[in-house]
Amino acid sequence: MNALLQPARLRAALPVLSLLIVVLPMFYLQPQTFSYFGINTLISLAVTIVLATMAQMCVITVNDLDLSIGSFVSFVACVGASVLQQSTVLGIAVLVGCVLVYCVIGMLIEWRNLPSIVVTLGMSFVWLGLALLLMPTPGGSTPEWLQQLVQWHMPVIPLPLVAAVVIAVATHFFLMRSAWGTLLRGAGGNGRALARAGWSLLWARGLMYALAGVFGVLSGLTLVGFTTSADANIALRYTMISIAAVILGGGEFVGGRISPCGAVIGALTLTLAASLLSFLEISPTWQIGAQGVILIIVLSLRAVIGRTRA
């Protein structure tokens, strides 16, 4: 029992606990949500936020913050509903280009020692502007193949749930267990040590940002696969939620300490909290406030349990 109550373990259990606290009342109040259809509906849009959270986590791993992820995902959604629809090849080329841009941004930040907050702030204007140029008014339509892919009715277990688990496991394996992921985390822990050991921090940061770009692209594509049309503002709120989810999941802003599984759970918790509130018939006025309350409660619990660094 003593081993179970160790601070590290309790802190790791917090994200799971908070998810259960949100999910169990939901199943109690509306038992039919615990069904294929129910889970599918609840988690569908959560997957897009999970992916955005993974992107944010990659950037946080190298001690940076991405204030542009929301507008980036919106831009990708707009591309998906316009360029991709007209020409698959051109659409994919644009999206690959976006990932390269992210990589270059990361390298630029490393090379000139720029504050990521400012650079991503600037990029958030850029992505929003590009989205507006592409789609001045909401509209467009998602290609059929993308809709079918994203909304595929998987037998037995809903696709969104499987997707969330796969994302968590794959990212965990890469970042926490593999030799290369460990190296990238080390870049966040002590970049100088890595440089002294002969690694290129330029590539380390560039790679993490590129990975963030990939997650961002996936997030935007799944989003537009569900909503079937897009607008430039569709995912702006993802920026704040993704930061909150990474922290909720046990990640820290500085030091390269992150938890992929925790971040996924955190993203699910925050998204499902909104649904819980409508089940509890709490006025929409307070839905946004409730997300703040959840964050505060979970973080105070963490402070109570043990040392919090960050």
Add this chain to the structure above:
Amino acid sequence: MSSTIVSLTDIHKHFGSNHVLDGLNFAVESGECVGLLGHNGAGKSTLMNILAGTLAIDSGEMRIGDRKVAAHSVNDAHLSGIRCVFQELSLCPNLTVAENVRVLHHGLSGWGWRKRAARLITEKLDEIFPDHGIRSDAVTSDLTLTQLQMVEIARAFTEVDVPVKLVLLDEPTSSLDSTTADQLLNYVQTATARQQAVILISHMLGEIVRAADRSVVMRDGRVVATFNRGATKNELVAAMGNVAAETHGSAPARTSNTGELRVDLAVKGERVTARKGEIIGLAGLAGHGQTEVLLEVFEQARRGSSIANGTVAFVAGDRVRDGVFPSWSIGANLSISATPRLSRAGFISLESEAALGQAWRERVRIKTMDMNQPILSLSGGNQQKVLFARALAADADIVLMDDPLRGVDIGTKLEVYRLIQSEAEQGRTFLWYSTELDELVYCDRVYVFRSGHVTGCFSADEFSEDKVIKASFEEVAL
């Protein structure tokens, strides 16, 4: 059969107008331990960085083995079997010990890399530091400073695909206690016996005398003297150019003190007390509770409790972590603790601040022409002096010192000892945590710590190094 691992001929290196290396000639053969000595600013760190590949030479010739090297990079150094353990630790705190091994070795990847890394580091730790008790899956940030140093040293000796030929150790024992330092120096002998080479940079002359086959003394960017094994400490010090050599043990007789009681802290096993005008030493192996006592006294004094009576100031040992404000000037760094006194209604008087800076610059002999220069323009020893001046300028009744002279050159140390004595004579109380036995002679009373307990308390007359060492190792039932 020895061969030259690396040789440097007529090396010059500039940092701006600062001629850091001025015609340096240096070579290392396999199977030898070379001690590298010199004041702060002599060029030792620069030499080390050049060998490590983190700095490029401006002119001169560098050879590795028989090969002439044009541009030496970090990867070149690694592939040539050169490993460096810098003073600032190069471990990633968020990674485990085994994962940090992977960081060093580019080839350590692929299936099962974690097990291989764990095995490598554990075997090496067992070899160098028997009974180390460090788990390879421990997260680095959970380790003590001593353990971190052990891991870093052991890691440097690990081999994956490239044999280790030369290991540079920069002040490796600064965070080790006497047992582990002893183990390390023994291992240096083992390593040289199997034809590896070690360069040992240290301020601890005893270590150099014991471990080095050859001692090289640097001054002003070049080698000024070379001694073979058998040279005495005094010969080495004289070559470094310091006239005021061993004056330890000439501290004035401490008279017993009946001044007001300023500190009265109950620590497991004893009460730590300090009166007005006393210099109290906290001794023992590194990391056994001394800093905690200092911080507790700091807290209590700030709260105004009966445990610590009076105003308090703290002199940091780790100046980067606890002391220096890097964006500020020397003057601002010095005056920060005194700002309440220099201000009226919250507004600081710039004239008073400047006057304070000048006064302390002279008193402490800070080597700068202009107190408005950035603090980082000073050498490490001088930065430490500024931190001392800061604590003293705060005019506090109790001054807490967290082993602030570790790694500082002997000249600065002697100046600071004089300062402490004169301040104590004027009634200031000093609580001085020091890991160097030599410094404890200045104290009225020494408390020896082991595992957070006080295992020995010696007044100035009772004091002897042997007693302190014995108390440092006394096993405590926890």
Add this chain to the structure above:
Amino acid sequence: MSPFLAVRTTLSKPWLWSYAGALMVWLITIGGVRGQGAGGIVAAALAFSVFLVLVGLGQMLVITSGPGNIDLSVPSTITLAGVVSMQLMGGASQMIVAGALAAVAVGIVVGTFNYGLIRLLRIPPIIATMSSSFLIQSMAISYNEGARAAPPSTLVAFANGRLMGVPYTAIGVVALAVALGYVTTRTVYGRSLSAIGQNAGAARLAGVRVERTRYFTYAVCAVLAALTGYLLAAFSGGATLDMGDDYMLSSIAVTVIGGTAVAGGRASVPGIWGAALFLFLMVAMLNALGVGAGLRLVITGVLIIGIIIFASKPKN
């Protein structure tokens, strides 16, 4: 200090470039419209930039207090203060002072709450202020249920009034900026803030009153945001639920472009005005050149990045 050295020291100050940028953009604009209304553009710039400066000064203090410290509750505080003060005044001129005090009170409460989250619950500032912003936004929404209150006419006159072409509000905020500049460089609070921003642990050990300084910082930032809400609502004819939205990212932008170090420890007060003017004039210039919203945003973003690159030094 010799005159040459004085000139060189001044030229190396980071905030100077923001004024240079503002000047350049203004010149391009009046060049583009052939010199017409040049004075009017400056007056408009001052009138609109006032709000961003007021918010930016507060954000600057928070950013200076430590690496990565940002107050994300600024937009929602603007909204809540605007809503609360307008409702309280109910259009009555004699309630103007009460309205201002109500705004200040909102600021103090928000600042205290933020600090409480950070200190008691040991939550990082970005997250703490983000969480509280969610709560504050909800409160503003619920408080606003009902008719939209119009600001008192005298207050509207003040908020829009000018003295020889310079808005009253601008005069006030310039004076505030000068005072704050003095505070950050010459007071115990200012030194403490800079010390904490560079190394909070070392500051504590050096005797700096860390917690007191931090509390003051968050309180002042929230109060300035609240006053911005009060004035902005008066300026625009009433409070709306999205009135604070623009100020989230731009308060950070104006602080950084103005030369304050994002890593903390170095505040640059003069730069806030320069950066705010620069941003406004740039938008005006692009509008005058007929550039659409999308392209304008892209150019703004690229410019922000360009500026920070220009102001930076490569890693050694």
